[in-house]
Amino acid sequence: MKTVTIRNIKDYVGETVKIKGWVRNYRKASSKLRFIILRDGSGEVQAVAFKPEMGQAKFEKTKQISLESSVEAVGKVSIHPKKEDVYEFQLIDLNIIGQSEDYPIGKKAHGADFLLSNRHLWIRSRKQIAALKIRHTVYFAICEYLNENGFYRFDSPILTPNACEGTTTLFEVPYFDLGSAFLSQSGQLYLEPGITSLGRVYDFGPVFRAEKSKTRKHLTEFWMMDAEAAFVEHEENMQIQQELIRYVIRKVIANNKTELAELKRDIESLQKADNEFKIITYEQAISILQEKGSEIAYGDDFGATQEELLTEDSAVPVFVEKWPKEAKAFYMKRDPENENLVLGADLLAPERFGEIIGGSQREDDYELLKQRMQAENMPIEDYQWYLDVRKYGSVPHSGFGIGLERLVQWMSGIRHIREVIPFPRMINRIYP
Ligand code: 4AD
Numbered sequence: 001m002k003t004v005t006i007r008n009i010k011d012y013v014g015e016t017v018k019i020k021g022w023v024r025n026y027r028k029a030s031s032k033l034r035f036i037i038l039r040d041g042s043g044e045v046q047a048v049a050f051k052p053e054m055g056q057a058k059f060e061k062t063k064q065i066s067l068e069s070s071v072e073a074v075g076k077v078s079i080h081p082k083k084e085d086v087y088e089f090q091l092i093d094l095n096i097i098g099q100s101e102d103y104p105i106g107k108k109a110h111g112a113d114f115l116l117s118n119r120h121l122w123i124r125s126r127k128q129i130a131a132l133k134i135r136h137t138v139y140f141a142i143c144e145y146l147n148e149n150g151f152y153r154f155d156s157p158i159l160t161p162n163a164c165e166g167t168t169t170l171f172e173v174p175y176f177d178l179g180s181a182f183l184s185q186s187g188q189l190y191l192e193p194g195i196t197s198l199g200r201v202y203d204f205g206p207v208f209r210a211e212k213s214k215t216r217k218h219l220t221e222f223w224m225m226d227a228e229a230a231f232v233e234h235e236e237n238m239q240i241q242q243e244l245i246r247y248v249i250r251k252v253i254a255n256n257k258t259e260l261a262e263l264k265r266d267i268e269s270l271q272k273a274d275n276e277f278k279i280i281t282y283e284q285a286i287s288i289l290q291e292k293g294s295e296i297a298y299g300d301d302f303g304a305t306q307e308e309l310l311t312e313d314s315a316v317p318v319f320v321e322k323w324p325k326e327a328k329a330f331y332m333k334r335d336p337e338n339e340n341l342v343l344g345a346d347l348l349a350p351e352r353f354g355e356i357i358g359g360s361q362r363e364d365d366y367e368l369l370k371q372r373m374q375a376e377n378m379p380i381e382d383y384q385w386y387l388d389v390r391k392y393g394s395v396p397h398s399g400f401g402i403g404l405e406r407l408v409q410w411m412s413g414i415r416h417i418r419e420v421i422p423f424p425r426m427i428n429r430i431y432p
């Protein structure tokens with residue numbers, strides 16, 4: 001007999017097939033009728049156990065199941081009598097593969113701490129499954145867009161000899177006789193030599209930040225996609241980011257209807273975000289914030305509150321560009337029109353989700369970059385390989401990094417970042 005996935009049962013209406021999965025829930029409707037919700041990762045279906053159809057002995061077996069038991073069910077696929085596009089499974093037989101004893105989640109409301117300690121089980125819950133499926137779509141949509149636009153995958157190392165985004169937030173690990181290595185904060189510095197080899201490159205993997213931020217938007221281990229392109233300047237860099245994000249929005253809306261509905265995500269807001277993004281300068285952002293009563297001063301970085309204020313009136317994401325150089329990393333190219341500014345932009349998502357991308361044109365002048373590094377007391381010898389990109393055929397180039405979880409948060413409308421990664425790593429949590 002054919003084993004099918006629940007997602008595909010619509011193709012088997014009227015046929016007898018086997019489903020393998022877990023028991024999400026069950027209820028007794030009468031002494032002869034029981035409903036069992038089966039799930040198998042691909043979807044969920046209601047199985048109907050009807051004693052006159054199954055016979056006494058097989059019907060009795062359906063009484064042995066418990067929440068989250070794994071089962072093998074044989075039945076006939078039927079169309080739901082009342083709901084459109086919904087299918088049911090008329091049970092013929094059901095066998096338990098693995099009994100589940102006193103499944104701890106689902107009987108009552110749980111606190112966040114309990115759920116996080118049981119993350120290995122919590123991921124079976126509907127909302128969590130929906131978030132993880134949206135994550136899957138976002139991940140592949142980013143890769144697809146890049147692949148279709150001439151970017152080659154160029155994986156950067158995780159063990160690195162030096163910092164990319166500043167030395168204060170590094171995880172240090174012992175490295176044989178060479179002293180210490182550091183877990184990568186971003187693959188960007190390695191992607192830059194990558195463009196001299198392949199033109200347009202990207203990486204996508206876990207990065208690590210030992211920052212002591214305890215917020216709804218910070219993980220110590222998160223997934224970043226860094227992209228880098230030769231001969232692309234600041235304006236075009238923002239254009240690529242915009243196209244990429246709008247591509248992701250459309251993919252999520254098209255592929256994740258069920259999941260967005262499960263999460264009660266307001267799809268109209270996502271659709272509205274798929275329009276020309278706004279661009280404001282850092283200086284304009286400061287005036288907007290001050291007009292709104294914020295006490296921010298020129299030169300300050302933005303926190304969540306400022307990011308929310310800057311996007312509250314916008315249906316589309318907002319780029320904040322041309323930052324004072326002191327506020328940004330050493331590698332950003334200085335603005336030819338004002339040497340105190342850099343050609344960097346952060347992309348802020350609407351609906352209070354805040355920064356999802358950090359990007360910039362890179363300094364391509366050997367001397368200017370070296371001076372900037374010296375001014376920041378960076379060990380030049382350690383970064384000679386990075387400076388060499390400016391020594392042997394330097395080109396204007398730009399890139400950006402997307403925080404995968406931040407983007408998934410926005411797409412799925414989930415307020416806490418810990419729910420959009422399978423096993424979150426935060427400053428106060430590393431189990432399970
Ligand atoms: O703005 P960031 O620090 O930029 C860079 O690392 C650049 N080197 C990227 C590049 O140009 N290739 O980080 C990029 C993005 C942020 O916009 C945010 O979405 C996410 O990474 N991010 C975090 N996500 C979760 N937890 C954290 N602690 C994060 N820190 C940054």
Ligand code: MG
Pocket residue numbers: 346355357358
């Ligand atoms: Mg940033």
